[in-house]
Amino acid sequence: MQLYPTRTAAHLAIAGVAVMGAGLIAREPAIVGWGGAILVAIALARGVTLVSVARIRAAGFEMLWGGSRRILRSARGGTVEIEAEVRNRDTLAARYVKLRTIASSQLDVRIEPNRGEVSASGRLKVKVIVRTPRVGQHGLHGLALEVHGAPGLFEVPLTFANPYGIEVLPRPFMPYLTQPRGGRSHLLAASGKPGRVRGEGDDLRELREHQPGDPFRKIAWKASARRGTLLVREFEREERDVVWVLVDAAVELWAGPLGRAPLDLMIDEAAAIATRHLGRGDRVGLIVLAPGPRVTIAPDHGPGHGQKIAQALTVGCGTYDADRSELDESDVAARVIEHLRPLDARGLDDLRRGDLDRLAARAESMRARAPFSAPAPLGRSQRERTLRRYLASYGIESPARAEPDRRDPAMAIAESLTHIARVKPRASMVYVLASPPADAQLGQLSEAVRRLSRKAVHVVWTLPDLEPGLGPPWEAPRPQESDGDEGQSGPTPSNKAFQELAPIAAEAVLIRARVAQTRREAVLRKAGVRVVRLRAAAAPSRAADVAHDGAHPPQI
Incomplete structure (x- = not known):
């Protein structure tokens, strides 16, 4: 149990020491x-506080x-x-x-409320309001209550691990996963390119004479009675697209404000594309690259498959693996100890x-109380994997x-595109959500795109825009303002020069990056790729909207 003095206690202690010094x-x-x-x-007040808090506990x-x-469950950017x-x-x-x-x-x-009083032998109900700016599986580990001991000179934090x-x-996945299922959605085929052929569907194609092998449920009894011969209903079946979505989950794409990093926007865009095609009855596959293939889900359709894609986008881009995390084994162990100590009966x-x-053995035994069932991330040893x-x-x-x-x-994108060109069922559309490729890899990537184009596969590349829009990252910290005669009267000349030159240098770097990106976009368009820029303020599923202006996106 730790006690923290309040400001009143600190002032009284300083006053007591000052009075004793003056008396000496x-x-x-006296x-x-x-x-x-x-x-x-x-x-004495400290002792009384210890006794009272120990009594409460x-x-x-x-x-x-x-x-x-x-x-x-919550959608990204929502409030629960x-x-x-x-x-x-x-x-x-x-x-x-x-x-x-x-x-x-x-x-x-x-x-709400964040301060008040819990009556004797009573209960206090509080409301915890959570805003969710980033996808993933996040934890609320408990509450910390700071209690004032009499006469209000010390504070004691009481932690409740729950x-x-x-x-x-x-x-985009929240409305898709919560909408009602059934009915016509079960009659849609899930492979091939858009077209209308004979098969199981809901649109009547024709009435024809009964043939051996036709099921009795297809017999049109009223029409057969009128014509005096058995007639069966023939329906039209809508064949659907086979769609692949490739997401570059490189660790540097998490850089940026919480909820507005490039990968935040790309995950939402990938989800919008997937839900749109799944809603049409298409088969959708997913590949998450970081930078090699991290998650691969074969194309399929239906709500159950949508759950798999949603789960992959939620946890597949995480940073718990040793090669994607800033924490080494000792840092991970420190976090495990801090979280595990209040849960352990012996306090470790x-x-x-x-x-x-x-510690790893104890953490594994306590994992049954965890809210999530997570697979073991990558680590340099089995012990580190257990802690992660x-x-x-x-x-x-x-x-x-x-x-x-x-x-x-x-x-990795080029290798994935080559893999998509070889596997069955044959793809009809491929969406790539990634940063523009480097100049050294444009040749290999263009060859993979041409291989898909020869098989009538249309490729749409969505990339994050270079417009800053989120505030200048080069802005220097403001100097402290002076209070009267104390401290400095203003920023130093070096700070002034930095503040004047930093925006100019950053703008020059941004212009250079824009020129390089424009050149790479031109190479992609020449290879037959439709390029779409993803902006933070843009409506979701911009690439999917472009792809559905017609039967297929035009090649530019």
């Missing part, structure tokens, strides 16, 4: 005794989430509300000065410091690696 200088015992009495009173101060579910209840089983009321959540940094959480999971799906007191093998799996299962964030991937993703 003046050689006045003044020294007065200052010492202040310090003794502070020490022994009486059973606890926190419970409302409802029976421990996982809540969760009810929580704080129970005080003590005979004395407990006043708290701050109530906060212990949650993943990928969530924006606030509590894991709760927030699964954030790409925005029986674990020696540095014994990561026993604990983070993923509880939704504890793992920051993305600062260094970019060494391998150019364009090579």
Whole structure:
């Protein structure tokens, strides 16, 4: 249990020390005794606070989430509300000065009310409002209650470890997965190119005479009675596209403001494309590259397949793997210890410091209480994989690696396009969501695109726009303003020069990047690729809208 002095306690302690110092200088015992009495009173208040908080904890101060579910789904950018209840089983009321959540940094959480009082033997219901700016499986690990001890000189944080999971799906998948299913959606075929042929459908093609082998359910009894011969109904079947969606999930694409990074927008765009084609009855496949093939889902159709694609986009772009995370094994172990200690019955007191093998075993045994069932991420050893799996299962964030991937993703995209050209069923459309390829890889990529074009496969390339739009990242920190005669009177000349030159240099770099991107776009268009720029303010599924202006997108 840790106690933190309030500002009042700090001021009283400083005053007590100052009074004692003045008494010693003046050689006045009464003044020294007065200052010492202040310090003794502070020490007594600390002891009273320890006793009162220990009593609260022994009486059973606890926190419970409302409802029976421990996982809540939300769309990216949405807001959800969760009810929580704080129970005080003590005979004395407990006043708290701050109530906060212990949650993943990928969530924006606030509590109402965040301060108040829990009555004696009473309950306090609070509302936890969570905004979900980024896809993934994130955790609410519990609440922290800061209690004031009498007479308000010390604060004691009481932590209630109660894991709760927030699964954030790409925005277009939420309405798709919640819409009613059945009826005509089960009559749509799922392979081939758009066309109308004879088969199982819902549009009547013709009435013909019954032939051996025709099922009785196709007999048109009323028409047969009128004509005096058995007639059967022949329907038209709509053949559908086979669509592949390739997403470049390179770790550097997570750079940017939370919820507005390039990969945030690309995941939403991929989800919009997938849901649009699945809603038409097309077969949709998915490949997530990071930079090599990370997730591969063969083309299929139906709501169940949509669930698979949504899950792959939600967790397949995560940064829990050792080659995508900024955390090494010791950093992962530190986060596991911090999260596991309040959950463990013994508080990890029986674990020696540095014994990561026993820590991994203990973490694996506690994973049954986790809200998510996560696969083991990549690691340099089985022990590290176990610890990283604990983070993923509880939704504890793992920051993305600062260094970019060494391998150019364009090579992996070219290999994936070659694979798509060979596999069956034959693809009819391919969407690529990635940054523009480097000049060295344009030749290999163009050859893969031409191979698809010879098979009448249309390729649409969606890339993030280079427009900053999110605020200048080169902006220097503002100098501290002076208060009267204290401190500096303004920014130094070097700071002024940096503030003047940084925007100019950044604009020059941006112009150079635009020129390079325009040149690469021209090469892609020459190879038969339809290029679409993805802007932060653009409507979702821009590439899908372009692709459906006609039967197929025109080649430019």
